[in-house]
Amino acid sequence: MLDAVVIGGGPVGMLIAGRLHRAGVDVTVLEQRAEAAPGSRAIGVHAPVLAALEECGVTERLLADALRVDRGEARSHGRVLGTVRFDRLSTRFPFVATLPQSTTEAVLAADAPTVRRGTTVTGVRSEGDRVRIDIDGAEPVLARIAIVAAGVRARDLVFRRDALRVRQYPDRYLMTDLTAPGPPVAVVHLDGGGVLESFPLPDGRRRFVAWDPDAAAGAPEERASRMRAALDQRGEHEAAAALLHASAFRVRRAVAPSLVRGGVIVIGDTAHEVSPIGGQGMNLGLLDAATLAPIVTEWLRSGRRPDAELRRWERDRIASARTAARIAALNTKLGRPQGPTGAALRRAALRLLLATPAEGALARAYAMGLDRAA
Ligand SMILES: Cc1cc2nc3c(=O)[nH]c(=O)nc-3n(C[C@H](O)[C@H](O)[C@H](O)COP(=O)(O)OP(=O)(O)OC[C@H]3O[C@@H](n4cnc5c(N)ncnc54)[C@H](O)[C@@H]3O)c2cc1C
Numbered sequence: 326m327l328d329a330v331v332i333g334g335g336p337v338g339m340l341i342a343g344r345l346h347r348a349g350v351d352v353t354v355l356e357q358r359a360e361a362a363p364g365s366r367a368i369g370v371h372a373p374v375l376a377a378l379e380e381c382g383v384t385e386r387l388l389a390d391a392l393r394v395d396r397g398e399a400r401s402h403g404r405v406l407g408t409v410r411f412d413r414l415s416t417r418f419p420f421v422a423t424l425p426q427s428t429t430e431a432v433l434a435a436d437a438p439t440v441r442r443g444t445t446v447t448g449v450r451s452e453g454d455r456v457r458i459d460i461d462g463a464e465p466v467l468a469r470i471a472i473v474a475a476g477v478r479a480r481d482l483v484f485r486r487d488a489l490r491v492r493q494y495p496d497r498y499l500m501t502d503l504t505a506p507g508p509p510v511a512v513v514h515l516d517g518g519g520v521l522e523s524f525p526l527p528d529g530r531r532r533f534v535a536w537d538p539d540a541a542a543g544a545p546e547e548r549a550s551r552m553r554a555a556l557d558q559r560g561e562h563e564a565a566a567a568l569l570h571a572s573a574f575r576v577r578r579a580v581a582p583s584l585v586r587g588g589v590i591v592i593g594d595t596a597h598e599v600s601p602i603g604g605q606g607m608n609l610g611l612l613d614a615a616t617l618a619p620i621v622t623e624w625l626r627s628g629r630r631p632d633a634e635l636r637r638w639e640r641d642r643i644a645s646a647r648t649a650a651r652i653a654a655l656n657t658k659l660g661r662p663q664g665p666t667g668a669a670l671r672r673a674a675l676r677l678l679l680a681t682p683a684e685g686a687l688a689r690a691y692a693m694g695l696d697r698a699a
Contacts, residue, residue: 326455326467326468326469327351327352327353327466327467327468327469328350328351328352328469328470328625329345329350329351329352329353329468329469329470329472329621329625330352330353330354330355330456330458330468330470330471330472331345331352331353331354331355331471331472331474332355332446332449332458332471332472332473332474332475332479332482333354333355333356333473333474333475333476333479333593333595334354334355334356334358334361334434334437334440334442335362335430335474335475335476335593335594336367336426336429336430336433336593336607336610336611337474337592337593337594337607337610337611337613337614338354338356338472338474338475338593338614339354339430339433339434339436339437340378340383340433340611340614340615340618341472341474341592341614341617341618341621342437342438343381343433343434343435343436343437344381344436344614344615344618344619344622345618345622346436346437346438347381347436348618348619348622349622350621350622350625352438353438353441353466353468354438354439354440354441355440355441355444355446355458355460355466356440356441356442356443356444357443357444357445357446358443359442359443360442361427361430361431361434362427362430363427364572365426365427365502365532366426366607367426367429367601367604367606367607367608368423368424368425368426368502368524368526368532368604369394369421369422369423369524369604369608370387370391370421370422370423370429370607370608370611371421371422371605371608371692371693372411372414372416372417372418372419372420372421372692372693372694372699373416373608373612373692373693373694373696373698373699374608374611374612374615374693375387375388375418376416376417376418376699377611377612377615377616377698378611378615379417381436383432383433383436384418386432386435387422387424387429387432388422390424390428390432390527391422391423391424391527392422392423392424392509392525392526393420393421393422393509394420394421394422394423394509394510394511394524394525395410395411395412395419395420395509396408396409396411396412396510396511397409397411397510397511397512397691398510398511398512398513399513399515399675399679400512400513400514400515400559401514401515401516401668401672401675402516403559403560406515406672406675406676406679407675407676407678407679407680407684408679408684409679409684409687409688409691410684410685410688411688411691411692413685413688414688414689414692414694416692416694416699421511421692423524423526423532424526424527425502425526426607429607444460444461444463445460445461446458446459446460446461446475446479446482447460447461447482448482449471449473449482449483449589450589451586451587451588451589453587454469454588455467455468455469455588456468456469456470456471456587456588456589458471468588469588469625470588470589470590470621470624470625471588471589472590472591472592472617472621473589473590473591473592473595474591474592474593474595474610475593475595476593476594476595477594477595477598479595480581480595482595483586483589483591483595484581484591488581488582489579489580489581489582491577491578491579491598492577492578492579493575493576493577494575494576494577494578494600494654496536496537496575496576496602496657496660496661497536497537497539497540497542497573497574497575498534498535498536498537498573498574498575498576498601498602499534499535499537499548499551499552499555499571499572499573500532500533500534500535500571500572500573500574501532501533501552501568501570501571501572502526502530502531502532502533503530503531503533503564503567503568503569504528504529504530504531504567505523505529505530505531505533505561505563505567506529507525507531508525509525510525511523511524511525513660514559515659515660515668515671515672515675516558516559516668517662517663517664517665517667517668518536518538518555518558518662519535519536519537519538519660519661519662520535520536520602520659520660521533521534521535521536521555521556521558521559521561522534522535522602522660523564531564533552533555533556533561533564534601534602535551535552535555535556536555536660536661536662537551537555537573538551538662539551542573543573545570548570548571548572548573549568549569549570549571551571552568552571553565556568574601576600576601576602576653576657577598577600578598578599578600578653578654579597579598580596580597580598580643580646580647580650581595581596581597581643582643583639583643584596584613584638584642584643585635585636585638585639590617590621590635592610592613592614592617592642593609593610593613593614594606596610596613596642596646597609597610597646597649597650599646599649599650599653600650600653600654600656600657601653602653602656602657602660603650603652603653603654603656603657604691605652605653605693606649608693608696609645609646609649609693612645612693612696612698613642615698616638616641616642616698617638620634620635620638641697641698642697644697645695645697645698648696649693649696652691652695659671
């Protein structure tokens, strides 16, 4: 019987596997993909994650590849409404570190054990003091502990279909990463037509995300053309000219009511899904993993299940996920299109908010300062 099995080799699975492996735990990662995931999703790593991963050396390696973004601006019709200052936060890392998710995953993979790729898990069941993990086309695996970090689609492995309340938002967004040199400042354009976000990335690149007026994603050329129009409307002409393609995504919200059952523990997107407009989904999962690793290590070392620690961990992670989901939902609402009166009210409210001490609270909330692990 194995000590620990991690199901899913995304960023969250790789982090917990790496922490356990480094602590001397015999841990195996089961991943259905033959190769690391392509495409770009999470781009921001926040201060609490950088603080949590500093001691093990991961932070230094992430920062070697990251751009440090120390402020964000809210703009409307080209005018700055106000600034959110991450560099004034009282934290050891007063900035958002931006880098592509694939780079974050590669950094995390360096500490993890070899991944058993091409392995699709079809069932996970706690049976007394062991967990049985069923695998498509192979013998089941038995382990003392199974950690499920297999993303949104693997929820059925552990939860009944109706155990989570999943809210689908009506909003759709377009997204593209492209070369668009500029200052290391995040910009949120808020005018009547819905939000356009522009985040700096390393190597003179930027991530653009635009609220999409079209109800259907449409063909690739239609998406690119709508994204070009969104960029042009906000004066981002160079980016519009450089754009070749744009992907589309929709947003959902779900937080699991429990994360621990017998020897099965659920973390990352399997446990919670928050709107990417909050920029916190991966960070939440990384904090699940960073805070869980010492508890699991001690459990396996002592042979005693640390019930009180597990309960505290579960309570804190669910509370943190609910907070992140609420912040993301607010961001999503704030970025919706408005008529002339609504847009004017939003501009006035933002101007006022960003000129008062509330700005500091906003920066803290955006940079995950409200997470229980912060
Ligand atoms: C457009 C977009 C933008 C985003 N931007 C941000 C951002 O800026 N900041 C942020 O913090 N978050 C962001 N997120 C969210 C972030 O990408 C996710 O929260 C993060 O990837 C979750 O990591 P994970 O390891 O839990 O799951 P995943 O990344 O989904 O990894 C799960 C892994 O498990 C594997 N797997 C699945 N099922 C099985 C199975 N049955 N057997 C074996 N293996 C399996 C999968 O192949 C995958 O490799 C964004 C998301 C989207 C969609």
